[in-house]
Amino acid sequence: xxxxxxxxxxxxxxxxxxxxxxxxxxxxxxxxxxxxxxxxxxxxxxxxxxxxxxxxxxxxxxxxxxxxxxxxxxxxxxxxxxxxxxxxxxxxxxxxxxxxxxxxxxxxxxxxxxxxxxxxxxxxxxxxxxxxxxxxxxxxxxxxxxxxxxxxxxxxxxxxxxxxxxxxxxxxxxxxxxxxxxxxxxxxxxx
Amino acid sequence: xxxxxxxxxxxxxxxxxxxxxxxxxxxxxxxxxxxxxxxxxxxxxxxxxxxxxxxxxxxxxxxxxxxxxxxxxxxxxxxxxxxxxxxxxxxxxxxxxxxxxxxxxxxxxxxxxxxxxxxxxxxxxxxxxxxxxxxxxxxxxxxxxxxxxxxxxxxxxxxxxxxxxxxxxxxxxxxxxxxxxxxxxxxxxxxxxxxxxxxxxxxxxxxxxxxxxxxxxxxxxxxxxxxxxxxxxxxxxxxxxxxxxxxxxxxxxxxxxxxxxxxxxxxxxxxxxxxxxxxxxxxxxxxxxxxxxxxxxxxxxxxxxxxxxxxxxxxxxxxxxxxxxxxxxxxxxxxxxxxxxxxxxxxxxxxxxxxxxxxxxxxxxxxxxxxxxxxxxxxxxxxxxxxxxxxxxxxxxxxxxxxxxxxxxxxxxxxxxxxxxxxxxxxxxxxxxxxxxxxxxxxxxxxxxxxxxxxxxxxxxxxxxxxxxxxxxxxxxxxxxxxxxxxxxxxx
Numbered sequence: 001x002x003x004x005x006x007x008x009x010x011x012x013x014x015x016x017x018x019x020x021x022x023x024x025x026x027x028x029x030x031x032x033x034x035x036x037x038x039x040x041x042x043x044x045x046x047x048x049x050x051x052x053x054x055x056x057x058x059x060x061x062x063x064x065x066x067x068x069x070x071x072x073x074x075x076x077x078x079x080x081x082x083x084x085x086x087x088x089x090x091x092x093x094x095x096x097x098x099x100x101x102x103x104x105x106x107x108x109x110x111x112x113x114x115x116x117x118x119x120x121x122x123x124x125x126x127x128x129x130x131x132x133x134x135x136x137x138x139x140x141x142x143x144x145x146x147x148x149x150x151x152x153x154x155x156x157x158x159x160x161x162x163x164x165x166x167x168x169x170x171x172x173x174x175x176x177x178x179x180x181x182x183x184x185x186x187x188x189x190x191x
Numbered sequence: 192x193x194x195x196x197x198x199x200x201x202x203x204x205x206x207x208x209x210x211x212x213x214x215x216x217x218x219x220x221x222x223x224x225x226x227x228x229x230x231x232x233x234x235x236x237x238x239x240x241x242x243x244x245x246x247x248x249x250x251x252x253x254x255x256x257x258x259x260x261x262x263x264x265x266x267x268x269x270x271x272x273x274x275x276x277x278x279x280x281x282x283x284x285x286x287x288x289x290x291x292x293x294x295x296x297x298x299x300x301x302x303x304x305x306x307x308x309x310x311x312x313x314x315x316x317x318x319x320x321x322x323x324x325x326x327x328x329x330x331x332x333x334x335x336x337x338x339x340x341x342x343x344x345x346x347x348x349x350x351x352x353x354x355x356x357x358x359x360x361x362x363x364x365x366x367x368x369x370x371x372x373x374x375x376x377x378x379x380x381x382x383x384x385x386x387x388x389x390x391x392x393x394x395x396x397x398x399x400x401x402x403x404x405x406x407x408x409x410x411x412x413x414x415x416x417x418x419x420x421x422x423x424x425x426x427x428x429x430x431x432x433x434x435x436x437x438x439x440x441x442x443x444x445x446x447x448x449x450x451x452x453x454x455x456x457x458x459x460x461x462x463x464x465x466x467x468x469x470x471x472x473x474x475x476x477x478x479x480x481x482x483x484x485x486x487x488x489x490x491x492x493x494x495x496x497x498x499x500x501x502x503x504x505x506x507x508x509x510x511x512x513x514x515x516x517x518x519x520x521x522x523x524x525x526x527x528x529x530x531x532x533x534x535x536x537x538x539x540x541x542x543x544x545x546x547x548x549x550x551x552x553x554x555x556x557x558x559x560x561x562x563x564x565x566x567x568x569x570x571x572x573x574x575x576x577x578x579x580x581x582x583x584x585x586x587x588x589x590x591x592x593x594x595x596x597x598x599x600x601x602x603x604x605x606x607x608x609x610x611x612x613x614x615x616x617x618x619x620x621x622x623x624x625x626x627x628x629x630x631x632x633x634x635x636x637x638x639x640x641x642x643x644x645x646x647x648x649x650x651x652x653x654x655x656x657x658x659x660x661x662x663x664x665x666x667x668x669x670x671x672x673x674x675x676x677x678x679x680x681x682x683x
Contacts (some may be wrong), residue, residue, distance in 0.1 A: 001370055001423050005207070021286070021662070021663055021681075022683075024599050024600055024681075024683055025599065025683035028288045028599065028683060037546055042379060044561075047602055047603065048600050048601075048602050049574075049600070049601050049602065050599060050601075050678065051577070051597055051598060051599060051600065052565040052567075052577045052591060052592040053573070053577065053591070053597040054593075054597045054598050054599035054600070054682070054683065055599050055683070056591040056593050057593075057596075058599075058683070060432070060585035060589060060591065060593075061564075061565040061567075061577075061591050062565075062588055063587075064564065064565065065550070065562060065564055065582055066562070066563040066564065066565075066579065067341075067553060067557060067559065067561060067562050067563075068561040068563070069557055069561070070557070074201035074556070074557060077556060078553055078556060081549075081553060082549060082553065083416070085545065085548070085549045085552070086545070087546045087548070088546070088549065089550040092367070096445060124658075130260065138662055139662035139663050139664060140662045141628050141659065141661065141662045142658075143658050143659060145629075149440060152657075153596040153682070154682075155663075155664050155682055155683060156662075157664075176683065182298070
């Protein structure tokens with residue numbers, strides 16, 4: 001099977017979704033590829049904290065703004081406003097409840113107006129129909145002893161495109177290269 | 192110099208400023224004194240008339256005073272508050288004339304030239320001052336003369352009004368100390384037999400200057416009007432408030448915005464002239480039924496550009512009840528910060544301004560404290576190696592360089608089974624069965640003993656990077672002092 005090329009960074013001016021255990025890596029890889037200011041919107045009660053020392057290998061923590069919202073509705077309102085303003089290149093929003101068609105479509109329109117990207121981190125199986133692409137990212141164990149050290153300590157990821165409005169689906173194995181700060185495609189051994 | 196108009200100066204002296212202020216707040220009958228700790232001794236700083244009648248005096252130690260007068264009530268003095276109170280009195284005194292300055296720590300000096308007729312003459316004016324101050328509970332001594340020096344002398348040494356043009360007659364019989372001379376000079380003059388101002392004026396000048404320097408005669412000349420002396424009125428602090436009264440009540444958001452735009456047009460030039468920017472603005476909308484509503488706007492950066500501030504008000508005005516209509520608008524910059532003029536360059540300005548405006552706009556929705564950013568902190572404890580602070584009140588810090596690989600997500604330690612120092616071969620975490628594929632470590636981190644931290648009670652931690660066969664790379668730690676395994680983060 002001939003593998004199509006990875007559609008990354010994602011299409012500008014659209015809303016995308018990502019799920020799975022590697023969603024954080026995907027979000028930071030996108031932020032790094034996109035450059036510029038990033039706004040991370042989350043609900044106040046979220047326990048998992050992103051660690052600036054951890055994602056400093058992807059992007060400069062100075063470029064990341066956090067926004068704590070009281071509820072998902074408020075988080076969506078903030079996301080929409082930030083997208084519309086065009087002041088940030090990427091808005092990442094963590095969602096816990098499924099999005100309705102209206103909310104999904106509003107995010108699309110806002111992203112289009114501000115020429116920025118919306119990336120929703122969703123729980124598995126809760127995608128909205130309005131999303132441009134949906135990815136499932138899972139970490140993958142690399143049997144090759146040295147590969148991890150060569151890339152400077154990063155996880156081999158399996159990125160699966162499970163929804164694409166304007167293209168084909170696919171599966172890619174990628175790894176973040178710390179030294180060059182870019183995504184490296186990997187052909188997994190034994191696949 | 193005033194084309195025939197005589198210059199007239201009033202000097203107000205508040206001999207009991209501090210104690211009067213304390214008694215105004217907290218009235219007490221009977222002897223009362225304020226004490227201040229100087230050179231390790233509590234001394235009397237200011238006292239009321241009743242205490243003075245008991246034989247107490249300023250500068251006396253407090254324990255002596257208690258011995259003389261057992262029912263003495265006292266408080267601790269607070270000189271900065273007294274100065275603030277004196278500033279308040281200065282503002283009050285501008286009702287008599289615009290030219291009011293401070294005289295030392297407990298006096299005021301007013302240039303009332305040309306404003307006495309508004310109060311019915313000098314005598315009536317002084318009587319009014321005295322009445323109003325007495326009603327406010329203030330003891331005051333008032334002197335009026337042609338010069339600042341003469342007014343001072345009359346206020347401190349026997350009150351009175353010096354008739355215009357006859358300063359020497361008015362203050363001639365006062366002691367030389369009335370000339371604002373230092374204690375040393377006045378004592379030396381008295382030793383020479385010069386006790387009264389008149390005697391000093393009659394003494395030949397050249398030997399006096401040789402003996403005491405030019406200062407003594409300068410004070411005399413200033414008091415008699417031969418040398419000028421200025422009164423420096425203090426500048427009023429700038430007031431950042433503007434208002435608008437409308438002939439007809441309005442109710443549409445567009446109209447209110449137009450009103451605010453007009454007010455910003457007045458306020459912003461004021462802010463620009465003072466080189467400050469508003470950090471918090473407050474619009475008060477007065478309705479026809481005498482009710483009023485307030486809209487507060489907090490900004491992420493100090494601003495003084497009307498076109499940037501105006502759109503930020505939109506959200507606050509949305510959920511406003513105009514009732515029967517709004518007829519008064521008042522805009523005030525309640526918090527201002529210095530904002531000097533900056534060189535505009537073509538590289539940076541636009542993008543940053545846009546981001547600041549976004550922070551302000553989101554701040555009106557979720558609260559300005561909830562927009563945060565990461566700042567580095569100096570600690571090797573993973574959860575304390577950064578701090579999260581409000582973006583509106585901090586600047587971004589570049590150049591993060593973590594020395595060792597750290598997980599991208601941190602959570603509170605979650606216990607897993609295992610008691611041996613080497614990572615468990617199989618373990619269950621979050622209801623997943625995981626198998627260790629590779630383990631790198633340990634990295635030992637010691638608790639910061641100088642900080643009390645509940646989570647680090649279990650002592651040392653040996654951190655391991657564990658790559659599981661299932662794919663996830665976790666950050667595990669072992670606590671050798673209380674054997675147990677925990678998961679604290681996940682790598683990217």
